Every structure is written in structure tokens, then in C-alpha cells.
Amino acid sequence: MRDALLSIGHHVGTSALEWLDGAAHLFAFPPDVPVLDVNTNRHVKPLAEFALAGSIAVREGATGSRQAQISPVLMDYAWNALGNGSFLHELQLAMPVETYPMEIYAMFTRAGYRHPELEVLLAHLGRLRAAHARELLPNRQLALTNSARLIGLEPHADEAELVARTWLGNASEPWALDFATAYAMTHTVFHLSDWAGQPERLPRRMVDYLRRWLPVWLDVYREAQQWDLVGELLMVDLCLPDPEFPADTWIAYATAQNEDGLMPFGSEAPPEDTEDAFRNYYHPTVVAAVAGTLLVSRGIATLTGATDTRETVGG
Amino acid sequence: MSRLDADPPPRLSYTTAVDALAASVVRAFRGADDTYRISDHVGLLPDRRAELAALRVLGVDALTPFLVRNRPVLADDLAVFDEVVTVFPSDSTRVTTSVVRRLRHWFLEEVLTELTGAGKGTAYPRSADELAPNDGTPWQPWSVFMAQVSTMALPGWVTPVHLAASRRTEDLARGAARALLRGDPYTAARLARWLALQPDVPPELGLAGLLEHVDLLAARDPRTQLEVAVAQHLLEVGRS
Structure with a gap:
């Protein structure tokens, strides 16, 4: 079953990256928007997600030749769209407490891109009292501590304290969950483990909790055909030190994906035209790209760890 | 008319x-x-x-x-x-009768025998042993089955169903959480009743809080409230 799962991961991830590649022009900032008029949710978030998918694919490296081919191209494209980082620098200068510039920049550092001036600015802002009194939910603050770690800056807060204030860190009643809280829960895991890059950073108690309750949420949201969230929950599994790789859910998830790589959000069929589909479907497709990539890399790691016969794995 | x-x-x-x-x-x-x-x-x-x-x-x-x-x-x-x-x-002799009905009927006869003090009761139905979900059944259908026989969730009984409940406490808890998230407080209450008999309920489930929650959700449904009332009583007795 592992081999079949690897090919599912490969297909889900590669076709999603191909869709993102084809839609790349839609992620770019409109060039005529002045920095102060930039709407972070509208203009910045899509590109941040785009860069996330590319950076994880670059980090995980040889998860397939097609992926290895596309992901650096995507990152180059996004970095260029950001003026090789200078747009992030301008944005951060204009909006000193805005967090997106640092979060997006961190993704590029993951793939080896650097902008020294921006780093000087980020270090300065990090020394302000304002940086230690952010009006943000604890799971969002974990995005910042992870970003700081990736860039090589001092995190603004103690992660253990932040975790203790999250829904997940409190080992909350697993039935006291709604859609928004489920997303918050998944992101607590993503930021703490740097998107499965460091599973060992998850506290033991959290791992035990997730092992027990993740199957429940996967079951419920799969039945409800909430594919965006199912993709995120499958990623949570891949962030654990010893993933379960739930085959049934992976098969259902892969089956929900369009042939062109687009992943539907829920049970409603997406529009056929890429431009029409972009706004509502780029997110589930980014999730599919990351989830598929991680399934392959963590699957291979598990196989090699278990058998230590590297030669047989690629075949 | x-x-x-x-x-x-x-x-x-x-x-x-x-x-x-x-x-x-x-x-x-x-x-x-x-x-x-x-x-x-x-x-x-x-x-x-x-x-x-x-x-x-x-x-x-x-x-x-x-x-x-x-x-x-x-x-x-x-x-x-x-x-x-x-x-x-009883239609227990019919081949088509579900294992749930067979078990519920057998259990009723056992309890009546015990209460009237008449005789020894009958053996656990072998057909139930063969037809009931077993340890290999995934937690979802297994927990649904356990909810359907929640009438058996009473202290002092040792049957294959009771033994399975104590072996698979985590799956009962998963089933209860799943039922609540699916908007099915009745099933959640019935599984909570089984859980009230177990000493090793996962603490995160918050069984007492779950029962309170289901009780409030089902304020107009006496059958769900019955399951909650039995479970809360068992939980209280178990604690003292």
C-alpha cells in the first residue's frame, strides 16, 4: 500500500503544482498599486500561499523530477514578482507592524533567497516593544516565531507560552471544534513543526492527542467533502514524528482533485476557467501541492527508515 | 370528516x-x-x-x-x-433479524429473569457472537453498533459486548466525538453511557462536560436525555 500511496502523493502534488504554474500570472501583484494601497488579504496572501507551496517543494527536493523542475521556476517567478524582495522591504517600511512581509520572506529564505536590507529592517522592528505586544491569535504568532527562526532572527515570544494559549495546546475537547478552530489547530501544528520539516518540535503530549483525535476529524470532514480542510488535516498527519498515512482518506482526497490539478474547496464543482476559479480555489490547490509533496517525502523517509534499502525506493 | x-x-x-x-x-x-x-x-x-x-x-x-x-x-x-x-x-429466531435486535431481546430476557428471580437465564446468543462487529471492525461502524446496544451499558455484566467496550475505550471516545461533530447527540449520549462504565476514558474527551452539553442540546428529546441520565448516574456512582 505504501507504494500506491507514494504515487498518489506524487500525482496530487505534481498536478497541483502544474495548476499553480499555469495560474502564476494571477498570483502576481498588480504593478500599479501603490505600497500604501496594498490590501494584504487580496494582494499579498495569494502570493504568500503560492510561495509556500513552491518553497516546501524546493525544500523537499527530489520528490519527483517534474516537481523538482517546476518548484524553482515558481519561486523565481514569485521572487521576481516581489522585485527580488525589494517590494517586501518597501511594504514593511510603510507598514511597520504588518506581519506578511516577514512571513513571505521566510518562505523564500527556505529556498535560499536573501534580501539583506529587509533583514536589517526586520531585526530593528523586532527590537520594538510593539513586536512583543502583537494583537494576534496565538496560532498566528507561532507563524511569526517560525518565520523568525527560518530567517535567523530572535523570535518575539516564547513558543511554549504561545502553544499553551492555543486550542490544541490545551488539549481541548475534540468535539468542541468548528471550521475556523480546525484551521487554527492545523496551523499550530504547521508552524511548530515548520510544515513537517521538524516533526520532533511537536510536544509529546500534542502528538499523543493528535494521534487519538485526528482520525475523528478526518472522518467527519471527509464525509462533509470539505477538501480544503481534509488536505490540511492530512498534512497534520504528515507533520507527526510517525505519520499514520490514512490510505482511505488519501484515496478520497485524490479522487476529489480535478484532472488539471485544481482541488475543489468543498462539494461544489469549481468553474472551468482558471481565472474564474482562481479566487476561491487557489487555496485548496496550494494545500494539495504541499500535502502531495509531503506525502512523497515523508513516505520515502518512512520506507527508507524502515528498510534501509535506498536503491529500491525510487523504482 | x-x-x-x-x-x-x-x-x-x-x-x-x-x-x-x-x-x-x-x-x-x-x-x-x-x-x-x-x-x-x-x-x-x-x-x-x-x-x-x-x-x-x-x-x-x-x-x-x-x-x-x-x-x-x-x-x-x-x-x-x-x-x-x-x-x-421476539423475532430472534428469524435469520433476517439484526444482531442488534437479537442482543437487545436477549438482554431484556436476562434482566427480567434476574429481577423476577426465576431461573438461570439463557446463554449469550451464539449468532450475536458471529454477526456482531469484532475487534477487526473499524472504529466508526463498531462505535455505531455499540451505540445501538447502549441499553446493555449497565454495571455488573460480563458479555462479549461489555468486554469489547472495555478493550476499545478509545474507539468509544472517538465515536462519541464523531457523533457530536456530525450533529447526532443521541449517538453521542449512547456512547457516553458506555464510557461512563470505563475507568480509562481519555481525559481530553471531557466526558462530564460532553454529557452536560448533550443534555442541553437534547432538551426536547427524552430518549437522549434518558441515555444522559443513566450515564451521569453511572459516572457519579463510579466516582464515589
Whole structure:
């Protein structure tokens, strides 16, 4: 079953990256928007997600030749769209407490891109009292501590304290969950483990909790055909030190994906035209790209760890 | 003749009778009714058949005030069941009868035998052993099955079903959380009743809080409240 799962991961991830590649022009900032008029949710978030998918694919490296081919191209494209980082620098200068510039920049550092001036600015802002009194939910603050770690800056807060204030860190009643809280829960895991890059950073108690309750949420949201969230929950599994790789859910998830790589959000069929589909479907497709990539890399790691016969794995 | 004059359809009057009986069991648990009598529930409604059907549907659950709340049982209360099984005979011998019905019927007979002190009871149905979900059944269908036989979730019994419940506490808890998230408080309550018997409930589930929550959700559903009342009582007894 592992081999079949690897090919599912490969297909889900590669076709999603191909869709993102084809839609790349839609992620770019409109060039005529002045920095102060930039709407972070509208203009910045899509590109941040785009860069996330590319950076994880670059980090995980040889998860397939097609992926290895596309992901650096995507990152180059996004970095260029950001003026090789200078747009992030301008944005951060204009909006000193805005967090997106640092979060997006961190993704590029993951793939080896650097902008020294921006780093000087980020270090300065990090020394302000304002940086230690952010009006943000604890799971969002974990995005910042992870970003700081990736860039090589001092995190603004103690992660253990932040975790203790999250829904997940409190080992909350697993039935006291709604859609928004489920997303918050998944992101607590993503930021703490740097998107499965460091599973060992998850506290033991959290791992035990997730092992027990993740199957429940996967079951419920799969039945409800909430594919965006199912993709995120499958990623949570891949962030654990010893993933379960739930085959049934992976098969259902892969089956929900369009042939062109687009992943539907829920049970409603997406529009056929890429431009029409972009706004509502780029997110589930980014999730599919990351989830598929991680399934392959963590699957291979598990196989090699278990058998230590590297030669047989690629075949 | 206007439609309003027509007799209600039997399903409706059966539901009303089941709810009335369940509400009365709940009162017996929650202290407002010291004189719980099964015999009081027969001959009250114009439709005697519906009242007997209610006893058939609730089965052992109608006896729980005597079994776990220690309300005194009278011969009249048990005699009613002779009429129940005559009007609604068991179909346990039929091949098509579900394992859930077989088990519920067997359990009712066992409990009546115990309460009347007549004889030794009958052996656990072998067909149930063969047909019931087993340890290889995934937690979702297994927990749904366990919810369907929640009437057996009483202390002091050792059957394959009770043993499975104690072996798979985590799966009961998963089933309860799943049911609540799927908007099915009744199933959640029935699984919580099994959990109330187990010493190793995952603490994160927050069983007492879950029961309170289900109780509030099901304020208008006596059958769910019955499961909650039994579970809360078991939990309290287990703690003391």
C-alpha cells in the first residue's frame, strides 16, 4: 500500500503544482498599486500561499523530477514578482507592524533567497516593544516565531507560552471544534513543526492527542467533502514524528482533485476557467501541492527508515 | 370528516408513548419521581398497543430506575412485560433479524429473569457472537453498533459486548466525538453511557462536560436525555 500511496502523493502534488504554474500570472501583484494601497488579504496572501507551496517543494527536493523542475521556476517567478524582495522591504517600511512581509520572506529564505536590507529592517522592528505586544491569535504568532527562526532572527515570544494559549495546546475537547478552530489547530501544528520539516518540535503530549483525535476529524470532514480542510488535516498527519498515512482518506482526497490539478474547496464543482476559479480555489490547490509533496517525502523517509534499502525506493 | 378528526397514524402515537415513558425514566433518575412504576404507563393513553410498543422499544431502559437507581420493583411492573412479549413477540429466531435486535431481546430476557428471580437465564446468543462487529471492525461502524446496544451499558455484566467496550475505550471516545461533530447527540449520549462504565476514558474527551452539553442540546428529546441520565448516574456512582 505504501507504494500506491507514494504515487498518489506524487500525482496530487505534481498536478497541483502544474495548476499553480499555469495560474502564476494571477498570483502576481498588480504593478500599479501603490505600497500604501496594498490590501494584504487580496494582494499579498495569494502570493504568500503560492510561495509556500513552491518553497516546501524546493525544500523537499527530489520528490519527483517534474516537481523538482517546476518548484524553482515558481519561486523565481514569485521572487521576481516581489522585485527580488525589494517590494517586501518597501511594504514593511510603510507598514511597520504588518506581519506578511516577514512571513513571505521566510518562505523564500527556505529556498535560499536573501534580501539583506529587509533583514536589517526586520531585526530593528523586532527590537520594538510593539513586536512583543502583537494583537494576534496565538496560532498566528507561532507563524511569526517560525518565520523568525527560518530567517535567523530572535523570535518575539516564547513558543511554549504561545502553544499553551492555543486550542490544541490545551488539549481541548475534540468535539468542541468548528471550521475556523480546525484551521487554527492545523496551523499550530504547521508552524511548530515548520510544515513537517521538524516533526520532533511537536510536544509529546500534542502528538499523543493528535494521534487519538485526528482520525475523528478526518472522518467527519471527509464525509462533509470539505477538501480544503481534509488536505490540511492530512498534512497534520504528515507533520507527526510517525505519520499514520490514512490510505482511505488519501484515496478520497485524490479522487476529489480535478484532472488539471485544481482541488475543489468543498462539494461544489469549481468553474472551468482558471481565472474564474482562481479566487476561491487557489487555496485548496496550494494545500494539495504541499500535502502531495509531503506525502512523497515523508513516505520515502518512512520506507527508507524502515528498510534501509535506498536503491529500491525510487523504482 | 375533516382530517383533524382522524386517528393519528400509529407511528406518531408510538413515538409519543416512547417519549412519555422515556421522560418518566428520566424523572426517576433525576429525583423528581420517587414512585416510578412501569404499570402506571399502561392503560393511560387511549392506545394500549402504543404503550406496550414503548416498553418493547425501550426494553431494559424502562427498567433502569430499578437496576441502577435502586427504585423498588413490584411484581406488577414486571408482569407487564408478559403482555409486551405476547403482543410484540421476539423475532430472534428469524435469520433476517439484526444482531442488534437479537442482543437487545436477549438482554431484556436476562434482566427480567434476574429481577423476577426465576431461573438461570439463557446463554449469550451464539449468532450475536458471529454477526456482531469484532475487534477487526473499524472504529466508526463498531462505535455505531455499540451505540445501538447502549441499553446493555449497565454495571455488573460480563458479555462479549461489555468486554469489547472495555478493550476499545478509545474507539468509544472517538465515536462519541464523531457523533457530536456530525450533529447526532443521541449517538453521542449512547456512547457516553458506555464510557461512563470505563475507568480509562481519555481525559481530553471531557466526558462530564460532553454529557452536560448533550443534555442541553437534547432538551426536547427524552430518549437522549434518558441515555444522559443513566450515564451521569453511572459516572457519579463510579466516582464515589
